[in-house]
Amino acid sequence: MTDQAFDADGLFDDDYLRFFAEPLEExxxxxxxxxxxxxxxxPGMEVLDLGCGHGRITGRLAERGCRVTGLDVTSAFLERARQDAAARGVPVTxxxxxxxxxxxxxxFDRVISWFTAFGYFDDxxxxxxxxxxxxxLSPGGRFAVELNNRDWIIRNFQPASVIERDGDLMIDQRAVDPVTGRVVTERTVVRQGLVRRIPFFVRMFTFTELRDWLLAAGFRTVTGHGxxxxxxxxxxxxxIVVART
Incomplete structure (x- = not known):
């Protein structure tokens, strides 16, 4: 299972916000x-949010006085994020x-990658x-990446799950691929009578593996948190893994 499909446009779209935006905001x-x-x-620190999505974290950090930049590959998410920043009356790039x-x-003084926004590419x-x-990152800067704990995933693996929102369904069917270190998923979305299937995967990490990758990337110290x-x-x-330059 090394040649695995990934439908990025299908994964990150309005359906994603339909099922996840409300609980994420909460x-x-x-x-x-x-x-x-x-x-x-x-306040005043320069912060970059990688994979910022619809801006739920960026807008709040800007309200606290940080100079925030959000980067995402999905234009629809960014448009919603800009609307949120305007509603809050805060400047976010x-x-x-x-x-x-x-x-x-x-x-940047700080970089964040939150809610498993990392791990969607090959190694x-x-x-x-x-x-x-x-x-x-500036010298002495810090990076926080928040993602699934592989140890927990393996011990509590669920091959399928269903999320329901007012009659709409999101059904995930998953398998662990030990060769690539990924959880490989086929997602089926049933919304307003229409059915879509979206294949995707995400890389899993133990702390020690991700720590070693970060050290190899030029960070000086790495700590792990639950x-x-x-x-x-x-x-x-x-x-949550926090690395310092």
Whole structure:
């Protein structure tokens, strides 16, 4: 299973927001608090949100006084993010682009990658993302990446799940590929009587593997955290890795 399909346009579209935007918004204030604490953020800092989506984190960081830039590959997400920033009355710069080739120099004090926004490429390109993050961070800068904890996923693996929103359905059927280190998913969306199927995958990491990748990308120190920023343990559903240049 090394030649795996990935429908990026199908995965990140209005259906994604239909099923995920509301629950993500409900936890955004708590997650912003956590990011602020883990990265020791201060007003005036330059912050880059990689894979910013519809701007739920960027807008809140801007409200706290950070100078925020959000990058995403999906124009529809960015349009919604711009509307959110306008509604909040805060300045946020949104850029449509590829995280594998960032259009900045050594500019940012902090970079974040939240809600499994990392791991959608082959290993060479995933590593390139980390190298790019290291390149655009100022000396002493910090990077926080939040994603699934592989140890928890393997121990609690669910081959299928269903999300329902007012009669619409999102059905995920999953398999673990130990050769590529990915969870490979076929997503079926049933919305307003129409059926779509979207294949995609995401790379999983143990802390030690991702730590070594970050060190190889030019970071000096790397620490691991579990749910809510606590200790990383096998029962942590999520993993937050903080790296410093």
């Amino acid at each position: 936890r955004a204030d708590v997650e912003t608090d956590l990011i602020w604490r883990l990265l020791d953020l201060e 949104y850029v449509e682009g590829d995280m594998r080739s960032l259009p900045w120099g050594r500019r 060479e390109d995933n590593r390139r993302v980390l190298t790019e993050v290291s390149r655009v 749910d809510d920023g606590g200790p990383l343990i096998p029962d942590s559903r999520r993993m």
